[in-house]
Amino acid sequence: MAEIRKATGFIDWLDQRLAVNKFIKVMMTEYWIPKNINFLWAMGVVLMVLFMILIVSGIFLLMYYKPDINLAFDSVNYTIMQEVEYGWLWRHIHGVSASVIFLVIYIHMFTGIYYGSYKKGREIIWLTGMALFGMFSAEAFSGYMLPWGQMSYWAAQVITNLFGGIPFIGEALVVWIRGDFLVADATLTRFFMLHVLLLPLVILLLIAVHFYSLRVPHVNNQESEEFDFEDEAKKYLEGKKVESKVVPFWPVFLSKDFFVVGVALTIFFYLVCFHYDFAMDPINFEPANNMKTPAHIYPEWYFLWSYEVLRGFFFDIAGVAAMDIGLAAFGFANVIFMLLPFLDRNTDHVAPAHKRPLFFVWFWLLLIDMIVLTVYGKLPPTGNNAWVGFGATITFLVLFILLPIITKMEANCKCNTGGCK
Amino acid sequence: MRELKILAIVIFFTAVVYWGVEPFAHSQMHPHVAPADFAFKDLGVNDKKGDATKGAETFLNAGCIGCHGVSSQGMEAPMDHASASASFGVVPPDLSTAGAIYDKNFLAALIKDPTKALKVEHKFNESRPHPMIAFFGLGGDLDQEVADIVAYLQSIAPVTPIDDKQVYADACQRCHDIKYDKVMSTTDKTALMAYMGTLPPDLSMMIRSKGKDYLTTFINNPQKQLAGTSMPRVGLTEKAQNQVIAYMEKVGDRKKAEREDLGYKLIGYMVLFTLLAYAWKVKIWREVH
Numbered sequence: 001m002a003e004i005r006k007a008t009g010f011i012d013w014l015d016q017r018l019a020v021n022k023f024i025k026v027m028m029t030e031y032w033i034p035k036n037i038n039f040l041w042a043m044g045v046v047l048m049v050l051f052m053i054l055i056v057s058g059i060f061l062l063m064y065y066k067p068d069i070n071l072a073f074d075s076v077n078y079t080i081m082q083e084v085e086y087g088w089l090w091r092h093i094h095g096v097s098a099s100v101i102f103l104v105i106y107i108h109m110f111t112g113i114y115y116g117s118y119k120k121g122r123e124i125i126w127l128t129g130m131a132l133f134g135m136f137s138a139e140a141f142s143g144y145m146l147p148w149g150q151m152s153y154w155a156a157q158v159i160t161n162l163f164g165g166i167p168f169i170g171e172a173l174v175v176w177i178r179g180d181f182l183v184a185d186a187t188l189t190r191f192f193m194l195h196v197l198l199l200p201l202v203i204l205l206l207i208a209v210h211f212y213s214l215r216v217p218h219v220n221n222q223e224s225e226e227f228d229f230e231d232e233a234k235k236y237l238e239g240k241k242v243e244s245k246v247v248p249f250w251p252v253f254l255s256k257d258f259f260v261v262g263v264a265l266t267i268f269f270y271l272v273c274f275h276y277d278f279a280m281d282p283i284n285f286e287p288a289n290n291m292k293t294p295a296h297i298y299p300e301w302y303f304l305w306s307y308e309v310l311r312g313f314f315f316d317i318a319g320v321a322a323m324d325i326g327l328a329a330f331g332f333a334n335v336i337f338m339l340l341p342f343l344d345r346n347t348d349h350v351a352p353a354h355k356r357p358l359f360f361v362w363f364w365l366l367l368i369d370m371i372v373l374t375v376y377g378k379l380p381p382t383g384n385n386a387w388v389g390f391g392a393t394i395t396f397l398v399l400f401i402l403l404p405i406i407t408k409m410e411a412n413c414k415c416n417t418g419g420c421k
Numbered sequence: 422m423r424e425l426k427i428l429a430i431v432i433f434f435t436a437v438v439y440w441g442v443e444p445f446a447h448s449q450m451h452p453h454v455a456p457a458d459f460a461f462k463d464l465g466v467n468d469k470k471g472d473a474t475k476g477a478e479t480f481l482n483a484g485c486i487g488c489h490g491v492s493s494q495g496m497e498a499p500m501d502h503a504s505a506s507a508s509f510g511v512v513p514p515d516l517s518t519a520g521a522i523y524d525k526n527f528l529a530a531l532i533k534d535p536t537k538a539l540k541v542e543h544k545f546n547e548s549r550p551h552p553m554i555a556f557f558g559l560g561g562d563l564d565q566e567v568a569d570i571v572a573y574l575q576s577i578a579p580v581t582p583i584d585d586k587q588v589y590a591d592a593c594q595r596c597h598d599i600k601y602d603k604v605m606s607t608t609d610k611t612a613l614m615a616y617m618g619t620l621p622p623d624l625s626m627m628i629r630s631k632g633k634d635y636l637t638t639f640i641n642n643p644q645k646q647l648a649g650t651s652m653p654r655v656g657l658t659e660k661a662q663n664q665v666i667a668y669m670e671k672v673g674d675r676k677k678a679e680r681e682d683l684g685y686k687l688i689g690y691m692v693l694f695t696l697l698a699y700a701w702k703v704k705i706w707r708e709v710h
Contacts, residue, residue, distance in 0.1 A: 035709060038424045040431075077626055078601050081676070088676045089683065107431060241709045252709060255702040262695030269691055273684025278443055285630035286622070296450050301442045371434065375441030379449050 028250035032233045034221035035247050041219065042260035043108040049261050050101045050268075051207070055200065057094040060087075065146065067192035069185045072148035073287045092276045098140055099279035100268060102302035105133060113340065114363055116224055116350045121217035123341040128210040130338045135203045137303070142195040144300065148188060149284030154297045156183045156191070162310075165327040182290070224350040296380060304377030305370045309333040312373075312393025314386050329393060336400050343403045346411040358406040362399060369395045457641035459659040464530035464538060469565045471572025479566050480573050483556055485516070493517035494577055506609035509552040510616025511595055518591050520571070520578035527656030528571045532556045533563070539653035540644050544618075585668035588661050593624070601625035602672045617651045628666070628673035636666050 007013035014020045033041075064084055066075040080087035109129070112118050118126035141159065145152045160177050164170040179186030218229050227245050236244035247253055271278070283294050299307050310330040313322045336343075346356075353360045369392055376389040480486075488505075490498030492515050498505065505512045519528065531538035535553040536545045545551040558566050583591075590604070596613060598605050600623050606613065614620050631639065638645055640662055643652040657665065670677070 038427055040427060082601065088680060092680075103435065244709075247709050252705055255698070255705040258698040259695060259702045262691060262698045266688060266691040266695055269684065269687040273680050273687065278439070280629075282630045282632060285626040301438070304442065367434065371438055371441070374438055375446065378442050378446040385449075 029248050030233065030237075031215075031249040032229050032236075032246040033219055033249055033253040034225075034227075035245055036221045036223060036225065037219070038222055039256075039260050040107065040111040042257045043104050043111065045254070045257040046104050046261055046264050047101060047108060048207075049265070050097050050104065051203075053093060053097050054101065057090045057097070058196065060090040061094055062196060067146070067189050069148055069188055069288070072146060072188065076147040077285065089272070092272045096268065096272045096276055096279045098143060099300065099302070100271065101136065102140070102300075104264075105136065106302070109133070109337070110363075110367060113353075113366075115220050115222070115352045116344075116356075117220040119341045119344055119347060120350050122220065124213040125210065125217070126341050127338065128206055128213055132203065132206045132210060133337075134334075135199055135206060139195060139199045139203065140300065140302070142191040142199065144284075145188065145191045146195060147284060148288045149281075150286040150288055150292075150294050151281050151284040151297070153183060153288035153290065154294055155299055156187060158297055159299075160187070162327065162330070165324065220350070222352065224352055224355075226350070298378050301374065301378070304375075305373035306330060306333050308373040308377030308389050309393050309396060311377075311381055312389045314381065314390065329397060332400075333396065340403075343400065343407070345404045345408040349411065356410060358410055362403065362406060365395070366399050369399065451635070454638050454645050457638050457659075457662075459524065459641065459662075461524055461527045461530065461538075461656065464526055466526055467529040467564050467568055467571075469562070469568035471565075471568035471570070471575075473569070473572040473576035476569030476571070476573030476576075479559060479569050482559055483566075483570070485570075488513040488553070490515045491517055491577065493579070502607050503609055506612035510608075510612055511552070512608045513553070514591065514595060516574060518578055518583055518587070520573075520575035521583060522578075522588055522592060522658060522661035523656045524658050525571055525575065528574065529564075529567045531656065532567050532570060538656065540642065541651070541653050543649060544651060583661075583664075585664040585671065588657075588664040589668045592655055592657055592661065592665060596621040598623045599625050599669075599672055619651060621652070624669055624672075626673050628669040633666060633670070636669070637662070640665065 002016065004016050007016060011020065015022075061076075061080060064075060064079050064087065066072055076091065080091050082088075112126065112129070141155070145156050160174055160183060163177055164174045166173060175181055177187075178184070179190055225245075229246060232244045232246040236246055236248070241247075279300075281300070298304065309332075310326045313325040313329060316322050317325060346359075353363045372388065372392040373396065376385055376392060379385045381389060486496050487499060488509070490496055490513075492498075494517070498513070498515060500508065502512050523531075527538060531553075532555075534555050536542045536551045539551075541551065556567065556570075557563070586602075586604075589599070594604060595607050596617065602625070606621070608616075610620065627636070635646065639647070640655055640657065642654055643650045644654070655662075
């Protein structure tokens with residue numbers, strides 16, 4: 001045990017027992033961040049803030065919510081929204097941040113793709129990030145069910161049914177997931193458990209791993225420039241702050257983050273108080289009714305692109321049922337982003353997309369294609385809409401098949417200052 | 422300014438997604454319908470000038486009070502709610518305020534041909550007659566007699582404004598619950614279910630599930646938005662219909678005023694926070710640039 005002397009103050013007392021000064025250095029004041037970054041790098045902190053907001057508002061909702069199909073709808077729409085003081089505020093905050101967090105996740109993801117932050121030493125950051133995306137998706141879906149509105153019920157019906165497409169065990173799996181032959185009280189109760197306990201725990205754990213995985217390879221920067229963090233840190237500590245390429249996480253990097261978070265929360269509270277409806281589907285304000293199918297069933301906006309991939313194949317091909325091809329494509333779409341570090345065959349070279357001509361085109365095509373999928377995922381899948389959806393689905397699949405090819409071409413090119421020019 | 426350029430790109434793509442998922446998709450899923458018609462043009466116009474005094478007599482002679490109460494005139498409904506539900510399927514409305522909340526043309530057309538005015542011809546026919554019997558006249562000029570009855574109903578209607586909840590009670594409560602305001606339908610549920618074919622929905626949250634625009638055209642003419650629905654056309658005047666919608670909003674969105682008031686404060690606080698954060702950021706980064 002270290003020698004414990006009489007403390008000079010409270011911090012010193014703590015320092016002798018918990019090494020708080022060292023902890024603060026490692027976590028904050030001597031955790032080095034490249035100086036050459038833009039506001040897109042603040043999205044991680046914005047996500048963290050939004051996640052905290054979700055947890056806090058969720059705890060308040062939890063005090064009045066009833067996970068029972070006979071009570072759930074009214075406990076949300078009457079008890080929380082009308083009877084509890086500021087219950088509406090917590091509910092709107094929870095609903096709006098659940099939607100906004102996905103927008104920020106997508107911005108965060110596309111930033112990572114654009115600047116090549118997923119490869120060469122940063123694979124684990126990308127993998128844990130994608131795992132987080134998957135967990136957030138499950139979290140969002142399980143939460144969407146809880147008010148037990150029409151869309152909660154029918155979305156649960158459609159999504160749990162998907163597992164029926166898995167060969168051999170499909171049907172039994174659906175019953176196992178639902179806890180009943182139909183989406184019913186057992187389903188609601190278990191989704192409630194997943195939403196408030198298991199998934200948040202997994203997410204917290206993954207966030208810790210995601211942060212930790214940043215420590216060794218360090219954060220990427222705008223030019224994907226590689227430099228020696230220790231040397232640069234030394235310069236900074238010697239007082240050559242302007243010359244050094246790094247800044248400490250606290251207070252320099254966070255001072256910028258605070259500003260970005262401030263802007264984000266200003267918009268956020270505007271949405272919460274004046275434009276919450278975009279995050280709450282009107283059909284979900286009708287109580288669940290298993291006898292009445294809504295005219296259109298669609299997920300929340302952030303799942304629309306993969307939903308459209310699922311239903312993009314609307315006709316049988318070579319004797320294979322459209323439904324099965326759709327399921328396979330859906331499975332592909334949901335794992336393919338995870339594999340990005342391994343699909344990019346230009347493994348040694350990290351550069352932002354504007355320095356990689358072919359990849360640059362690929363990036364923007366992907367982004368536009370995902371927006372087309374998103375919009376058509378909501379439209380009724382009839383007539384021309386079905387064909388546009390089909391085309392966008394094929395484009396999505398082809399883009400990912402092409403990625404290893406174009407990045408290999410890039411890697412083979414001699415001029416390795418950023419791919420072929 | 423590279424960061425501004427990046428910000429513009431982020432905003433642009435976010436806006437495109439928003440536009441596609443919200444207004445655009447909505448316009449595709451809910452095709453535009455003609456605006457509400459508060460003149461009820463399809464029913465034609467009864468241009469006879471009614472006489473309220475004669476109307477009072479016609480009203481009694483035509484047997485209207487065999488089913489309807491006019492409580493403001495001391496004429497109570499002949500049956501209690503339970504027996505009325507059992508006999509007619511739905512409790513017949515008390516007509517005390519009818520002259521004020523329903524359109525004059527609509528009332529005239531309703532008295533002459535209920536199924537046509539209510540737009541429930543798809544449900545009622547000779548083998549299944551509508552519980553309200555069409556008025557065939559007392560031997561005089563039918564249109565004149567109808568105009569007189571309408572004039573009578575208008576003459577007894579309250580002159581002081583009727584409050585929103587009362588309009589709702591007179592126009593909708595026979596079938597619909599608003600349980601979040603502890604207002605339940607007057608008709609017995611079992612009878613109502615048999616009469617309508619389905620239980621009319623609780624309207625507590627309808628303002629949020631359907632929205633003002635939809636309700637405006639729907640209440641005015643349900644068939645236009647939902648072909649084949651059992652909901653009859655109600656025939657409310659524009660003012661009375663707006664009152665019904667206002668009441669639904671009051672129940673379904675009770676915290677609106679509080680929300681908007683707090684909204685300005687929260688946004689104001691965040692703007693202040695952002696400005697301070699920016700000033701701090703500039704101060705800190707001055708050393709490292």
